[in-house]
Amino acid sequence: MRYYMPTKVYSGECCVSEHRKEIASFGKKALIVTGAHSARANGSYDDVTAALDSEGIAYALYDKVEENPSVETIMEAREFGVREGADFVIGIGGGSPMDAAKAIALMIRNQDKPWEYLYTADPAASWLPVICIPTTCGTGSEVTAVSVLTNHALGTKASIKHAIFPELALIDGRYLSKAPLSVLRNTAVDALAHLVETHINADRTDYSDMCVAAGLSVWSRSKDVLLGNREGTSEDYCNMMTASTMGGMAIAQTGTSLPHALGYKLTYELGMPHGKACGHFLQNYIREASEAEQAFVLEHAGFASVDEMESFYQAVCGRESVDPSLLADSVSRLLADPARLAKASFPVDETVIRRIAGLE
Numbered sequence: 001m002r003y004y005m006p007t008k009v010y011s012g013e014c015c016v017s018e019h020r021k022e023i024a025s026f027g028k029k030a031l032i033v034t035g036a037h038s039a040r041a042n043g044s045y046d047d048v049t050a051a052l053d054s055e056g057i058a059y060a061l062y063d064k065v066e067e068n069p070s071v072e073t074i075m076e077a078r079e080f081g082v083r084e085g086a087d088f089v090i091g092i093g094g095g096s097p098m099d100a101a102k103a104i105a106l107m108i109r110n111q112d113k114p115w116e117y118l119y120t121a122d123p124a125a126s127w128l129p130v131i132c133i134p135t136t137c138g139t140g141s142e143v144t145a146v147s148v149l150t151n152h153a154l155g156t157k158a159s160i161k162h163a164i165f166p167e168l169a170l171i172d173g174r175y176l177s178k179a180p181l182s183v184l185r186n187t188a189v190d191a192l193a194h195l196v197e198t199h200i201n202a203d204r205t206d207y208s209d210m211c212v213a214a215g216l217s218v219w220s221r222s223k224d225v226l227l228g229n230r231e232g233t234s235e236d237y238c239n240m241m242t243a244s245t246m247g248g249m250a251i252a253q254t255g256t257s258l259p260h261a262l263g264y265k266l267t268y269e270l271g272m273p274h275g276k277a278c279g280h281f282l283q284n285y286i287r288e289a290s291e292a293e294q295a296f297v298l299e300h301a302g303f304a305s306v307d308e309m310e311s312f313y314q315a316v317c318g319r320e321s322v323d324p325s326l327l328a329d330s331v332s333r334l335l336a337d338p339a340r341l342a343k344a345s346f347p348v349d350e351t352v353i354r355r356i357a358g359l360e
């Protein structure tokens with residue numbers, strides 16, 4: 001068994017300000033990578049710039065990371081970062097800016113390389129230090145080595161071939177308090193999918209289960225907030241962030257499984273939010289698992305049955321009917337990906353995958 005998650009994590013209110021000296025220790029000029037609006041709206045951008053200012057560290061802002069960032073965006077940000085002389089990268093936001101920050105850090109360090117280098121395995125690769133500050137509660141990217149980019153050449157989303165763990169993750173639940181309920185819902189379902197797909201996974205270990213068990217029970221505490229039955233408290237926001245980070249620690253051990261693989265195409269073709277797209281397949285995936293696996297995830301997540309979990313999914317995300325030809329396309333892509341198929345903890349063939357996709 002192996003457990004590896006080398007990112008140092010600080011969690012708690014005002015942790016960015018509290019750890020500003022450590023943030024400043026990574027370089028002389030930061031490239032701040034974020035989306036257009038939310039980092040400013042939720043206070044995280046101001047916290048980061050105040051911390052850098054107080055330590056006399058310069059910074060440049062690249063705030064053009066879109067949802068499901070493209071390879072083109074990474075290359076544009078690389079040019080910008082090189083021009084600005086950035087020597088470390090701070091990603092602030094949901095999975096998109098954090099994933100982009102990792103890829104940008106790689107490409108700035110390797111400034112003579114073309115975009116194909118993102119998808120070229122290189123054991124000798126190096127990158128600038130990355131700090132991640134999540135402002136949604138799903139991706140867990142702050143504690144994973146994954147960077148998923150939209151690749152128009154491949155016609156889907158795909159993870160780069162470099163395992164880039166951030167040096168530092170700073171997790172402050174306050175940043176969730178201004179997030180729209182739809183963002184909380186979609187990202188919390190992503191966190192749920194990470195935790196479930198780590199347990200129902202051929203590479204599951206007792207160490208990864210430690211993350212899953214704790215992550216699901218923390219996750220389950222805020223279901224009522226996601227259902228809209230009550231307002232979120234600061235404790236809820238902290239719990240949602242913690243569950244998301246634990247989900248990241250979990251997938252850092254095993255990788256995601258079939259629901260994520262099937263979900264990418266729905267996001268690429270329909271613009272369906274990532275968490276909702278993975279959740280679309282999650283219940284059917286659980287139904288294929290052993291009784292013991294089902295009991296483990298349902299018990300820790302606080303659902304009496306898979307049907308109850310499906311009702312929860314419908315209430316928070318809404319189940320969309322997806323064109324069968326698109327689902328069939330997702331199925332054939334997955335069938336052509338033996339590494340991903342091998343993540344399932346049960347035997348799979350085309351019929352099983354079609355059942356998970358809702359085609360049988």
Ligand SMILES: [Fe+2]
Nearest residue numbers: 139190260274
């Ligand atoms: Fe995910």
